Amino acid sequence: MKDKKGQGMKRLSLKDVAQMAGVAPSTVSFVLNGKARQMRISDELAEKVQAVVKKTGYQPHSVAVNLRTGQSKTLGLMVESISGSFFAALARVIESEADRYGYNIVYCSTENNAQKGTELIRMLNRQQVDGFLITPAAGMEKDIEQLLAHKRPVVLMDSYFPEVAVPYVLIDNYGGVRQGMKHLLGKGYSKIGFITVDMELVQIQQRFQGYRDALKEENIPFRNKQVLKISYNSPRDEAVKAIQDFITANKGVEALFFSTNYLGILGLESIAGLGLRMPDDVAVICFDDHDIFRLYPPGITVVQQPVEEIAKTAISLLMHQLDKGARVTRKSQVQIPGKFIKRGSA
Amino acid sequence: MKDKKGQGMKRLSLKDVAQMAGVAPSTVSFVLNGKARQMRISDELAEKVQAVVKKTGYQPHSVAVNLRTGQSKTLGLMVESISGSFFAALARVIESEADRYGYNIVYCSTENNAQKGTELIRMLNRQQVDGFLITPAAGMEKDIEQLLAHKRPVVLMDSYFPEVAVPYVLIDNYGGVRQGMKHLLGKGYSKIGFITVDMELVQIQQRFQGYRDALKEENIPFRNKQVLKISYNSPRDEAVKAIQDFITANKGVEALFFSTNYLGILGLESIAGLGLRMPDDVAVICFDDHDIFRLYPPGITVVQQPVEEIAKTAISLLMHQLDKGARVTRKSQVQIPGKFIKRGSA
DNA sequence: CATGCTTGCAAAATCGATTTAGCTAAAGGA
DNA sequence: TCCTTTAGCTAAATCGATTTTGCAAGCATG
The missing domain is CATH 1.10.260.40 (lambda repressor-like DNA-binding domains)
Known part of the structure; x- marks a missing residue:
């Protein structure tokens, strides 16, 4: 003292x-x-x-060490929006995993805006981060390519760009939808609507493909009018209206598959607004879990993202790049199976 | 090129x-x-x-600048848990506010563990953060005092320690409960249960005090059996059980006031489990909003935290300390009124 | 006995900026 | 004429570490 x-x-x-x-x-x-x-x-x-x-x-004095060694022992974590529950959960696991390797996290969110993403990458570079963990927004291909060109360690999560050779970790989107569809089909539903979002990201495409292939395997004809694509930017009430119109227009639809939790939540509002009951009037499955789905009666059946595994794998891939300078191989492009959770809605 | x-x-x-x-x-x-x-x-x-x-x-090269000037242009943000929605929302606003002043955020979460908090402060100090934004866990008085003793700029949020002279920003907890109680009492409810958590933090005490004073002002006798204190660490199902027992034991209780959103969510589960309907069987108000409360039928009436104002005020107070070395005055201890949002449950 | 090779540590260069002190040429003053 | 100012820059010290190079003493070798 x-x-x-x-x-x-x-x-x-x-x-x-x-x-x-x-x-x-x-x-x-x-x-x-x-x-x-x-x-x-x-x-x-x-x-x-x-x-x-x-x-x-x-x-x-870590700053001095950083200056001398060129290692900041800091990773940049860029998510779509930290207030989203999937991203928040991800951030939490990543933080503690990174800590185990002696790394700190600087976090930032793109708000799904590619331009903001570009700026943030610049910012993270100024901060001398040693590596990047990114859940990319549509339109960020160029930025990712640039990072690769500069040989900066990167791992993408949640989505990726098929034409860019970059390590990524995400849920098996196709397989996840297949799991969910198998459940619905197994219960005898055949008129199944698919509600998705108007985005160019691969994971959305893959989910859609899962839906089509599941139908095809059962020889159920695919009908375009049983698919609703909601524009990402459409305001809340418009989207709800669109879903309601879709449901009423598809008379006799027995089940709905929502391709994101955001859509699922809108779906709950829409269904409640029409006075329909789950699962009797309409069964519901949603891709990606949410707190609400556990609680909202009768509980929404979902395909859950393996957040912890995704986070751990991502960090591990990044660490590999960091100390081995590993190249991108198929091993560094990982798809992790989702977890099907049956609740009351389907 | x-x-x-x-x-x-x-x-x-x-x-x-x-x-x-x-x-x-x-x-x-x-x-x-x-x-x-x-x-x-x-x-x-x-x-x-x-x-x-x-x-x-x-x-x-920001690291070199940092070493030479001693200013990292980085703030440490320490929340209870980033996966909590209030904290996530807070983090989001704080990040963008800090950016306007040219500061970056290093974020970390205590998981409500004072010991982890102590370690994290050490970590942030190693990182040379210029200032601290903290939502303190119980038992962190010593850490806060030490920061003050070292003249490190600090602003607390969400909670504070009455015996420590430190700048803070939080919702007017007492007033918020009073608003909610006024609404219930105005609707003629008089048998109102209060469900809170077993924690030593001031904000919890103040909410409780708001409940007592509201009753007193209407000359309604306070009954201890109408108050339930749930231990913070009790597992989910035990807590639900406790709430259910509480409701059945308090035969004739007309309304329930939950003192945190976590409790409110448990409450929804409990109420659904008992097969009760809101607001007819029991009215519900919750302190602190949550996504679920907007959607869960019939919508839960809440006192909402003014997240944006809290974040902006906190940053502004911190900036003041940073460039003026301002001392702690009453002006730097701010309570911001909550926003009462009426939904279907009360 | 001169030369070479370890051993065990210290001195000095370096990372990339900021900031203080210093130096030269022109201008002003006595 | 000589001394002091002042303008306009540059040289050098500094922040706190890491890493390369240097250097003296001890020992072995031919």
């Missing part, structure tokens, strides 16, 4: 430690970085240094 | 710019930092430097 008074109290530097131990700064550095052996520092001296370090509680 | 090839391509440094402009590094620095006048750099030279900077797109 004796050295805490006074406001001047400068932070202890490596130099100070060296002085106190009666050795050169370089010696302290070697000892602290486990290079004592390699640099032939005698055990005696090494111990003396360690003692001083322990006594003073010295901690290296 | 001509200088992007090759993987060596080192980043442009101030020195390089100086060389290209045919001046000394210091001159470039002066020009870039607006000290050209002060340092009597001729307009001619200044323009030459500016031209080179613009042409090359030079951007200062």
